[in-house]
């Protein structure tokens with residue numbers, strides 16, 4: 315799911331040396347965002363409440379919520395607001411998840427139709443207690459969107475399904491235009507950042523997704539600021555290109571609360587620019603890299619550029 319941060323971004327303190335901005339505890343001014351409040355924002359909030367739906371935008375306290383909701387886009391969070399895993403960076407609550415809501419796919423698709431979305435982004439909490447990890451819910455949402463909002467391209471940001479490739483096949487059979495699965499961090503930091511995940515398993519998922527639907531677009535994302543080096547980031551890019559990933563997102567990790575992993579460093583806008591260039595040189599079709607970038611940030615623009623024909627008729 316999306317990397318998460320709190321909205322209450324403390325501004326960088328004027329008068330400090332630039333080097334100060336790169337240490338934990340100080341929020342540089344390139345991370346400032348406006349408090350969300352616009353007619354579009356309020357409208358989406360009302361729609362989500364009215365349909366009993368969750369978004370990762372809210373659950374993860376994404377800093378881009380004012381911008382994205384203000385222009386009528388949002389990322390739906392399927393299968394509840396409680397995750398069966400406990401990643402050290404993530405704001406979404408963890409615990410025993412409730413029963414799956416089998417009617418949710420219809421309500422999500424209905425809301426997408428009401429919003430008039432041309433590109434829909436769907437993600438979920440981890441549901442490791444489910445035999446298929448909840449893959450059938452993703453598949454059903456895709457079917458319902460095809461029915462209620464034909465022509466809408468679909469991006470699914472899925473968990474690793476614990477390496478159950480038949481679950482992945484269920485999703486890929488519905489031909490989402492973009493299959494996204496986040497790598498989240500460099501392999502050295504997995505134990506600390508994603509203790510219940512495995513780097514090779516995430517790479518294998520992306521490889522299998524491309525193998526199952528070679529014409530489909532695959533996408534992944536990482537956060538920086540957790541202690542990784544530039545060399546490690548570039549190595550991850552090489553690993554991702556080796557499994558033919560098309561799109562990559564890179565953004566700054568921000569600590570959602572004092573109970574979450576600390577920020578080791580703020581990467582600068584210049585470093586994000588270099589990462590973009592390095593990625594494009596490695597053959598990604600697009601690299602979205604910037605301090606506030608999250609998995610679904612500008613996802614509609616990427617779909618516009620990279621997905622030519624939505625798979626509406628099968």
Ligand code: SF4
Nearest residue numbers: 371376378379382610
């Ligand atoms: S970047 Fe993604 S999660 Fe954040 S507000 Fe935009 S759509 Fe929602």
